[in-house]
Amino acid sequence: MEFRSAAEAFADHLLQVRRLSPATVRAYRSDLRDLGVSAGDADLSAIDLETLRDWLWRATQRGDARSTLARRAAAARSFFSWAQEQGLVEHDPSVRLIAPKRGRTLPTVASADAMTALLDQQRAAAAGGDPHALRDHAILEMLYGAGIRVSELCGLDIDDLDLDRGTGRVLGKGSKERVVPYGIPARDAVGAYLTRGRPALASRSDKASPALFLGARGGRIGARAVYTLVAEVLAPHVGAATIGPHALRHTAATHLLDGGADLRAVQEILGHASLGTTQIYTHVSAERLTATYRLAHPRA
Incomplete structure (x- = not known):
């Protein structure tokens, strides 16, 4: 089957069956389109692990961020897992695909003042x-x-x-x-x-x-x-x-925790599926506290 057709069918599946957000589907569609170009629009069955590794290597050479590489690898794994379930490929070439781990960067947060x-x-x-x-x-x-x-x-x-x-x-x-x-x-x-x-x-x-x-x-x-x-x-x-609107969301979460809000309550407010996602804001609060300490304490 033609890779491009399979990728579009997968995007429809994400939107209509798995009901992912349009923004997430756009990102996956863009990643798979880039994979198709890198693979020379080869037939779906012709894409193997080396093709996928070469695709990620090219992205690395372009200077793509580790978070982007991780998302691209996730898109490929999700796509080929679905393709195997649909009987479009006999083997999933992405099973052993490894991408750099996402670097943890603290979000930009505005002060209360x-x-x-x-x-x-x-x-x-x-x-x-x-x-x-x-x-x-x-x-x-x-x-x-x-x-x-x-x-x-x-x-x-x-x-x-x-x-x-x-x-x-x-x-x-x-x-x-x-x-x-x-x-x-x-x-x-x-x-x-x-x-x-x-x-x-x-x-x-x-x-x-x-x-x-x-x-x-x-x-x-x-x-x-x-x-x-x-x-x-x-x-x-x-x-x-x-800076974008998400910075205000980061700021709201950080200020809630700074004010003594329970972590699980903040998780509910933000709508995070995992508490681990919310915990990034505890690191932001700790960073701010440490910075204040270093500036103010004579023995810091």
């Missing part, structure tokens, strides 16, 4: 009543206040929020639904946006949208617009050249 300054600036800008400023303030408060992913934020509908209780219903990875809390500042910012900002944005489209956050043309806001917003306002506060 930096977040206060940033959100105060956004609240002041929104006070003028500009629809975009009202929306942007509400977006930033929700990303930080609820610790949600950008895909979860973009997928929010108005009916998903309970402003009285300060909770929201989000659809996370693997189509898993959870309820997340958010604070009074986020509730107030969203309330102001719904009253004074969203109607103006909604009027720009002929079709009514149930989406909570709307883009410039009145439709559901896209992840790219949120990335652009966060990059513009957050980067100066964390001293990073490139």
Whole structure:
């Protein structure tokens, strides 16, 4: 069978049967497309372990990060395991494929003072009543206040929020639904946006949208617009050249743990399937504590 056709069938399987997120499926599709190019678009049965090793070696020579190499190897293993189950290949060539372990890098986190300054600036800008400023303030408060992913934020509908209780219903990875809390500042910012900002944005489209956050043309806001917003306002506060919405999720989790929140409670809020994923934030807190100690203690 042609490799390209098999790869597309696998992507459909991930999306429709395993119900992985569209972003994950896009990444796997991109990895397999790259494998196909590296293999010269050979027939599926012609790809062996040496082909896969050569593919990863080429990626290494390009300077791909270890995390990227690990993901590519995972994509290949998952694909060929599925192909063998489907009877498309007799043997799985990826069984002995080894990729570099992911290097553990601590996420970029803004300080509590930096977040206060940033959100105060956004609240002041929104006070003028500009629809975009009202929306942007509400977006930033929700990303930080609820610790949600950008895909979860973009997928929010108005009916998903309970402003009285300060909770929201989000659809996370693997189509898993959870309820997340958010604070009074986020509730107030969203309330102001719904009253004074969203109607103006909604009027720009002929079709009514149930989406909570709307883009410039009145439709559901896209992840790219949120990335652009966060990059513009957050980067100066964390001293990073490139930054995205996930930094606000990292920051929320770290600040929860710094404030004494239980690790499992943070896991529930973030929607992590594994507690091990959440534990990275304990390392962030420890790093911050150590840095403070070294600066402040005379015997450090």
